[in-house]
Every structure is written in C-alpha cells, then in structure tokens.
Amino acid sequence: MSRLFGVRRSLLVAMVVSSMVVSLGKNVLATSLQVAWGFSQLGPELEAAFQRFADANGIELNVVPRTGSWANHYERLLLAHLGGVPFDVMFIDQQYVPTAVQQVFEDLTPYIDRDRFSLGQFIPQAVTAFQWKNAQYALPAVVNNNAIWYNVDLFSAAGLATIPTDPFTVGDSWSWDDFVNAARRLTKDHDGDGRFDELGLWTLPPWLHAPWLWDGDWVNEEGRPDVTATPVVTGITKFAELGLVHQVVRAPTVAHSVSGGFASGRVGMIIYGMTQAMQLQTIEWTYSVGLLPKGTSRDTVFYSDGFAMARESKNKSDGWTLIKAFTTAQEYALPVSSAAACLPAYIPLHRFYLAQQAQQYPSVKWHDFANAQFTGRLPVLRFSPNFSQIDTLMSQAYSAVTSGEKPAITALSEVQPLIERLY
Numbered sequence: 001m002s003r004l005f006g007v008r009r010s011l012l013v014a015m016v017v018s019s020m021v022v023s024l025g026k027n028v029l030a031t032s033l034q035v036a037w038g039f040s041q042l043g044p045e046l047e048a049a050f051q052r053f054a055d056a057n058g059i060e061l062n063v064v065p066r067t068g069s070w071a072n073h074y075e076r077l078l079l080a081h082l083g084g085v086p087f088d089v090m091f092i093d094q095q096y097v098p099t100a101v102q103q104v105f106e107d108l109t110p111y112i113d114r115d116r117f118s119l120g121q122f123i124p125q126a127v128t129a130f131q132w133k134n135a136q137y138a139l140p141a142v143v144n145n146n147a148i149w150y151n152v153d154l155f156s157a158a159g160l161a162t163i164p165t166d167p168f169t170v171g172d173s174w175s176w177d178d179f180v181n182a183a184r185r186l187t188k189d190h191d192g193d194g195r196f197d198e199l200g201l202w203t204l205p206p207w208l209h210a211p212w213l214w215d216g217d218w219v220n221e222e223g224r225p226d227v228t229a230t231p232v233v234t235g236i237t238k239f240a241e242l243g244l245v246h247q248v249v250r251a252p253t254v255a256h257s258v259s260g261g262f263a264s265g266r267v268g269m270i271i272y273g274m275t276q277a278m279q280l281q282t283i284e285w286t287y288s289v290g291l292l293p294k295g296t297s298r299d300t301v302f303y304s305d306g307f308a309m310a311r312e313s314k315n316k317s318d319g320w321t322l323i324k325a326f327t328t329a330q331e332y333a334l335p336v337s338s339a340a341a342c343l344p345a346y347i348p349l350h351r352f353y354l355a356q357q358a359q360q361y362p363s364v365k366w367h368d369f370a371n372a373q374f375t376g377r378l379p380v381l382r383f384s385p386n387f388s389q390i391d392t393l394m395s396q397a398y399s400a401v402t403s404g405e406k407p408a409i410t411a412l413s414e415v416q417p418l419i420e421r422l423y
Helices: 003-019 044-057 070-082 094-102 109-114 124-128 152-157 176-186 209-213 230-244 274-280 316-328 330-340 347-360 366-374 387-402 408-422
Strands: 022-024 031-036 059-064 089-093 139-145 147-151 199-201 267-272 287-290 302-309
Touching (some): 070 094, 176 199, 387 408
Parallel strands (some): 031 059, 031 089, 199 267
C-alpha cells in the first residue's frame, strides 16, 4: 500500500466516524448499520422514520447525509469500500450501477429470490435502471422525470394555449417550432432599454436531452459512444439557437434584467423535475406542467434513486430488511419520497403520494406529469463507470456551442476520441 493511500485511508476513517452525525437507536451495543443518505439533509420526517426502524429492529443506525455533489457522494462510497470501512446501505443514483463490476455493491438477486420478493410492484424502468449484467444491484426508492413547468398567467397574457400532457393524443401540436414560438412571445422588453424584462425560458435544456428529442442516442447500436451522430449534433444546435438566434433564454448572449429564476414570475418556462414544486410553495401566480416539445420524437429523461447494499457489509441481514422497508412500507418509504422530493417507485405508494401532492399543490396536473413514467417513452439515462468525466467533456463542448464559439459538429468531434476512451 502506498503511503498516500495509507494517509487517505486514515483520513477516510476519521471522516466517516466524525460525519455520522445522525446516530439512531437506544442501545449503543446493539447490531449497527452504517447508512449513506443521498442528500445533504434528512429532514424531521425521514429522521423519525429511521428512528422508528432502529427501535423496531433493535439496532443502531448511523446515517450519514451527503456532503457536496453526487460525484462527491460516489467518491465517498468508493473510498469507504477501498478503505475497508464500507457503508452497509447506500442511497444511490442509477448512474452508480456500473460500479457493481468493481465489487462495491451486493447483487440483491439471491435475497429477492429467497424472499419471493416481487419486483413487479415497482415502476419497470426503475427496476431495470439498477440492473447490470443480469444482476439487481439496488431496489428503486424514488423516480422522477423531466417536464416543462410553465407560468399559466404569462401564457394566458401572451394568448398561448396550455402545454399538452398526453404524449399519445397530441400528435404534433407541441412541436419544437411551437415551443420556440411560445418562448419568443413570452420574451419581452417592456421599457425599451434593450434588456428583456421577461424571458421565455430560464435555462437551456441539458445536453442529455438533445439526442432523444431528435429520435437518437449518444450511444450507437453497437454500444459505443458517438456524440457526432446526427441527433446529437442537431439537438445541441437547436438548443444553442435558443440563445444565439431566438434570444429567449438566460444565456451570456442574451441581455436581460430577470433575477430569481422561474419563481420570480417573470419566466415563462423551465425544464425541470418534480422537485421544482418545493420551490414554488409561496408564489401568488398559477403554474402547471406539460410535455417537452417534440423534435422528431417526444421523449424525456427518467431518473431513479434507490438503496443498495455493500458487498463487504458485515450485517447484510439487517441491511436487506432496511432496503425492503424503505422502498415498500408506507411509514418508511413515503418519508424517503418527501425528503428526495420525488415520486415513490413502488406502485402501491405511487398513486397515494400523487394524491397527497395534488392536495398540497392543486394547480399541478400531477397524474398527467407522472403517467409519462408508464408510457415506455422514457429512455433510461445511459451511464458508464466514467460518466462524470464524460459529462464534464460534453458540458464543455456544449458551452462552446451555446456561446457561439464553435459549431456543434466541431466541438463534439473534438471530444469524441476522449469520450471513446472513457466509455
């Protein structure tokens, strides 16, 4: 072992021990579980749920919230594994699944088979998101999908119809051109000072949306990355034109006076997931959600987070019990959904949670928003063990295009060889 790794391991042990700030359970000598939570805070509802579970099972739970980004969270999990002090249970994003080949996560298939545990009660895409080489490395806890959140009051003032919610019946009535036209009508300079006082769109769509809206993927049929494929180039070019040509989005090339984001009431649309609702609890204007526009196809991005178990865990029995409870039992799974601001992946709880949200946020068509998760039109994100590095390269290329520095084909051709080596 190198001295550097030895020092890093010592620092890791100190970090893990000192950061276990939420220790639950009455008997410090009881069987313990170390749980890595995927967000920076638990919140009182989820903390109480962990406490109930610890008391009911006679164990001590040390729950460690995430610090920093999801990438930092992943690094902590990996270093804990390499340092010999693994977390027993980990709340993970679906992009972590390829690390199973590095023997970080336990294959849950034997536990599922032994208990005759039905995966058929979960949203199907959420289950497959955590599969790798015919093994199940996590149970899905929550799901989310992106949509367009829009200001109904601004749409009405601009004479625009509401955005459709049903991908099967609207045909081409919400095309990319319709979306651009709406954004242009929503972008206004009221005082004539050369800066827009209202914007049609708050942020550019993520680059990952580009290929799917134009009926493609950034990974080809042979399973290799090809970010120079026509759907990727077309999509990123169209996205860049929102700022460079149409001047409808917050971008370096667009002069505006808008601050405060979508919640300010001066932005027509934003592309976001369900968590946007958490930021809109005190607004005094009406908003709703609708489909992403149709390029040549109409798709969106499906996200799933879930609970995995460490391959090196010394307490897999209690770990598996916790994973089942916090994905399927109402008293434990619903607090997870609330803390993550996402929908339960377990179908019996999915509709129940939607009904709760409909009462809290009555202006949002929650069932329409969530029904897209069952349509089969939601491509699961393609990740690789080095996706963070790939994402960084693609984000840099995307920035070069949206700033007008380079055409899309040039920027993407430059990063293609690097991405091929990383994938």
